Amino acid sequence: MVRVLNVAEKNDAAKCIAEVMSRGGYRKREGFSKFNKIYEFDYNVFSQNCQMSMTSVSGHLLGLDFVGQYKKWYSCNPVQLFDIPVTKHCPDNFIDIKRTLEREVKGCKYLIVWTDCDREGENIGYEVIQVCKEAKPSIQVYRAKFSEITPHAINRAIQNLGPPDKNVSDAVDVRSELDLRIGAAFTRFQTLRLQKVFPDVLSDQLISYGSCQFPTLGFVVERYKQVEAFIPEPFWKIKVTHLNDEIKADFSWKRNRLFNHLACLVLYEQCIELPIATVVDVRSKSKSKWRPQALDTVEMEKLASRKLRINAKETMKIAEKLYTNGFISYPRTETNIFPKELNLTALVEEQTRDPNWGEFAEGILQNGPNPRNGKKTDNAHPPIHPIKYTATLQGNEQKVYEFIVRHFLACVSQDAQGFETTVDIEITDEKFTASGLMIIAKNYLEVYPYEKWNAKEIPVYNIGDKFEPSSIELISSETAAPPLLTEADLIALMDKHGIGTDATHAEHIETIKSRSYVGLRPDGKFVPGHLGMGLVEGYDSMGYEMSKPNLRANLENDLKLICEGRKDKNIALQEQIQKYKQVFIQACEQAARLDEALAQYLGEARPFTAAQAPMP
Amino acid sequence: MIAGQKDCIKAWMLQTHRIDVQNDWLQACLDWIQEEQRESNTVNTPDSVKNLVFEQWLMSDLRELHSCCLPDNLQENIKATISGSFPLQIESIIDVGSSCYSQLQKVKGTENANVGVSADTSIQPGYWEPKPSKMLYLKLTDGTNDIQAMEYKPISSIGIDTVLGTKVLVHGDVICRRGVLLLTSDNTHVYGGEVDTLIEDNPPEQLLQQAL
Numbered sequence: 083m084v085r086v087l088n089v090a091e092k093n094d095a096a097k098c099i100a101e102v103m104s105r106g107g108y109r110k111r112e113g114f115s116k117f118n119k120i121y122e123f124d125y126n127v128f129s130q131n132c133q134m135s136m137t138s139v140s141g142h143l144l145g146l147d148f149v150g151q152y153k154k155w156y157s158c159n160p161v162q163l164f165d166i167p168v169t170k171h172c173p174d175n176f177i178d179i180k181r182t183l184e185r186e187v188k189g190c191k192y193l194i195v196w197t198d199c200d201r202e203g204e205n206i207g208y209e210v211i212q213v214c215k216e217a218k219p220s221i222q223v224y225r226a227k228f229s230e231i232t233p234h235a236i237n238r239a240i241q242n243l244g245p246p247d248k249n250v251s252d253a254v255d256v257r258s259e260l261d262l263r264i265g266a267a268f269t270r271f272q273t274l275r276l277q278k279v280f281p282d283v284l285s286d287q288l289i290s291y292g293s294c295q296f297p298t299l300g301f302v303v304e305r306y307k308q309v310e311a312f313i314p315e316p317f318w319k320i321k322v323t324h325l326n327d328e329i330k331a332d333f334s335w336k337r338n339r340l341f342n343h344l345a346c347l348v349l350y351e352q353c354i355e356l357p358i359a360t361v362v363d364v365r366s367k368s369k370s371k372w373r374p375q376a377l378d379t380v381e382m383e384k385l386a387s388r389k390l391r392i393n394a395k396e397t398m399k400i401a402e403k404l405y406t407n408g409f410i411s412y413p414r415t416e417t418n419i420f421p422k423e424l425n426l427t428a429l430v431e432e433q434t435r436d437p438n439w440g441e442f443a444e445g446i447l448q449n450g451p452n453p454r455n456g457k458k459t460d461n462a463h464p465p466i467h468p469i470k471y472t473a474t475l476q477g478n479e480q481k482v483y484e485f486i487v488r489h490f491l492a493c494v495s496q497d498a499q500g501f502e503t504t505v506d507i508e509i510t511d512e513k514f515t516a517s518g519l520m521i522i523a524k525n526y527l528e529v530y531p532y533e534k535w536n537a538k539e540i541p542v543y544n545i546g547d548k549f550e551p552s553s554i555e556l557i558s559s560e561t562a563a564p565p566l567l568t569e570a571d572l573i574a575l576m577d578k579h580g581i582g583t584d585a586t587h588a589e590h591i592e593t594i595k596s597r598s599y600v601g602l603r604p605d606g607k608f609v610p611g612h613l614g615m616g617l618v619e620g621y622d623s624m625g626y627e628m629s630k631p632n633l634r635a636n637l638e639n640d641l642k643l644i645c646e647g648r649k650d651k652n653i654a655l656q657e658q659i660q661k662y663k664q665v666f667i668q669a670c671e672q673a674a675r676l677d678e679a680l681a682q683y684l685g686e687a688r689p690f691t692a693a694q695a696p697m698p
Numbered sequence: 699m700i701a702g703q704k705d706c707i708k709a710w711m712l713q714t715h716r717i718d719v720q721n722d723w724l725q726a727c728l729d730w731i732q733e734e735q736r737e738s739n740t741v742n743t744p745d746s747v748k749n750l751v752f753e754q755w756l757m758s759d760l761r762e763l764h765s766c767c768l769p770d771n772l773q774e775n776i777k778a779t780i781s782g783s784f785p786l787q788i789e790s791i792i793d794v795g796s797s798c799y800s801q802l803q804k805v806k807g808t809e810n811a812n813v814g815v816s817a818d819t820s821i822q823p824g825y826w827e828p829k830p831s832k833m834l835y836l837k838l839t840d841g842t843n844d845i846q847a848m849e850y851k852p853i854s855s856i857g858i859d860t861v862l863g864t865k866v867l868v869h870g871d872v873i874c875r876r877g878v879l880l881l882t883s884d885n886t887h888v889y890g891g892e893v894d895t896l897i898e899d900n901p902p903e904q905l906l907q908q909a910l
């Protein structure tokens with residue numbers, strides 16, 4: 083019988099795919115790596131019954147590094163790291179996985195790549211292909227494309243096997259080579275220097291630099307400084323209330339607020355001299371509160387962070403697990419439009435069993451699901467949605483699953499409907515407005531506790547009515563600084579400026595946390611640490627705005643072009659290397675500015691002499 | 699310069715522009731015009747002399763003219779109405795509808811849209827500073843008495859960038875509360891003009907900085 087080697091991105095995924103394909107009837111065998119099993123079963127593919135071996139890698143199988151002695155910190159001047167050759171190799175802890183692939187591929191005629199269908203997955207697929215082709219050059223390679231681990235999706239993937247996408251993999255190669263060169267050059271440069279300049283504080287500290295993590299840090303510092311620089315100012319406003327039949331209306335001033343006491347006092351006194359309000363307009367209109375859009379990764383991270391208090395990294399880890407267990411669709415997606423061919427009814431039906439939201443799901447089925455789509459698509463994966471019903475989850479896994487289900491049900495149901503009444507009054511030419519809200523149908527809000535819509539009753543008014551307000555007050559207050567960034571805000575900024583991708587936001591945030599560049603306060607707000615502040619100020623003072631997002635955003639854009647086949651991999655790589663190399667050279671020339679900026683936070687800087695530079 | 703011409707111009711300024719100029723100033727002004735005319739060897743018609751006088755008045759500092767038209771002690775009344783025509787000079791302008799801090803950032807060009815970015819889509823961008831409603835607050839002088847004024851109802855001919863020293867005519871029955879005139883487009887007419895020293899001494903950035 084013809085043998086086929088199948089390789090998934092993780093053991094969990096391999097197991098679940100094998101389970102789906104074999105309808106639970108696979109045989110398990112050990113490989114060299116005890117974490118990556120081999121699942122075997124018979125399957126009809128390539129128009130014949132084949133013996134399938136399904137195994138896995140653990141993410142990237144190969145790593146990129148500088149050749150030979152240049153891996154060592156003191157081997158060269160860091161600027162050379164922009165030009166020294168790099169090579170892919172298999173790290174020691176993955177050798178066993180590689181050996182399994184080399185052994186298994188020998189007896190096989192075909193290789194099917196089942197890694198995740200995203201950029202990294204495509205690249206990991208090419209690493210698998212490289213290893214397998216070296217062991218067996220004649221192997222025929224196919225790519226399975228799928229967004230969820232269900233019989234339907236797996237079956238469709240098998241029916242539509244095609245070639246892997248070299249462009250997408252190339253983009254990842256470019257990205258990782260740049261990350262390596264830029265990261266190593268700046269990290270070695272600043273670590274070696276600053277350890278000498280601030281030996282008491284930094285002697286053992288690795289001071290890493292990454293072209294994503296640095297702009298991410300930059301956002302935290304920027305907001306912190308905006309808060310610090312803020313100067314509160316007093317302001318005054320006039321507030322009018324009216325109590326009628328025990329229903330109260332709060333009228334707000336059309337002028338909103340004034341930053342001059344005398345001006346406000348004058349208008350207030352004018353009002354209380356003749357405190358009679360005249361109703362000049364009453365408007366009523368139906369108002370809806372929109373149900374949420376189909377869920378993409380960035381939205382999921384932001385909402386989980388804000389509403390569930392689960393950080394982006396943890397959310398992605400959980401979502402990944404829910405995906406490999408077949409509970410939800412692929413969680414890394416930029417798409418917020420449900421494809422027409424997706425059977426939403428079946429997905430809703432699946433949820434009718436739940437004691438909490440089952441009834442709501444039943445309700446949706448009566449009129450049919452009606453998704454609220456956004457405008458984005460990555461042409462690879464559908465929006466995140468539940469696939470299989472489960473009541474077996476615990477803790478945060480349960481919370482994330484429930485959130486995805488509720489968001490999905492809300493998205494395919496109806497907007498909440500209300501009726502808003504707005505009343506305009508005048509008191510001696512000053513205009514005030516109050517509005518009331520009657521909720522007619524909660525609709526999606528019934529299943530979506532993460533959002534609120536509060537009804538507000540006000541008395542009935544007619545145009546021309548005159549009344550004496552219950553109170554007219556002159557109130558004073560003070561402007562407040564903008565809030566510090568939450569994790570969700572930070573993701574919103576990264577997304578806005580194209581720093582990282584939906585797949586990597588969470589990691590960059592973790593990195594700047596683990597390096598102590600930023601800290602997370604108990605209230606969930608980010609503040610920069612001394613080191614983080616000093617680094618950003620130091621680079622900013624050089625004028626190259628390395629903490630600003632432009633340089634990296636330009637790189638991300640190039641990666642997109644490579645994926646789409648619109649830019650040559652090598653041209654993009656050379657352009658980006660040269661750009662960053664120039665910035666690096668200029669940074670080295672002005673390194674003293676870094677010392678100065680950090681000295682504000684870390685104490686006196688020791689002079690750094692060329693003789694201390696350890697390399698040629 | 700014949701005495702008749704001077705009286706004629708004084709009457710014209712009062713009738714056409716409702717400005718009562720002092721004799722000393724007018725005399726000096728006419729002498730200067732005559733001097734200019736002799737140097738440049740040109741001949742002014744009576745009409746062009748009138749207009750030159752008005753232009754000179756627009757560019758003069760009313761404080762140096764010691765002109766005076768407002769009643770005394772307006773600040774002492776919670777509410778008063780002044781009636782008549784009052785040519786006044788703008789000494790300073792600020793917008794009290796938004797914070798000095800936000801205006802200062804605008805002037806310095808240090809506004810940064812990132813400050814309004816939030817993950818909470820239910821709130822508007824820049825929610826931490828609600829949408830300002832513009833209201834100009836001015837310090838005016840008639841040359842002797844100082845008075846404050848607020849843009850009680852929108853006046854499109856005056857803005858935050860109106861040059862200092864601009865002359866305005868406040869006219870009709872105008873409400874003045876606690877020494878603050880309530881200006882509207884109906885009771886306020888802008889003549890124009892400027893005062894160099896006021897402009898030089900009060901750059902917008904500095905005005906805002908002081909207000910903070």
Ligand SMILES: [Mg+2]
Nearest residue numbers: 091198202203
């Ligand atoms: Mg992956």
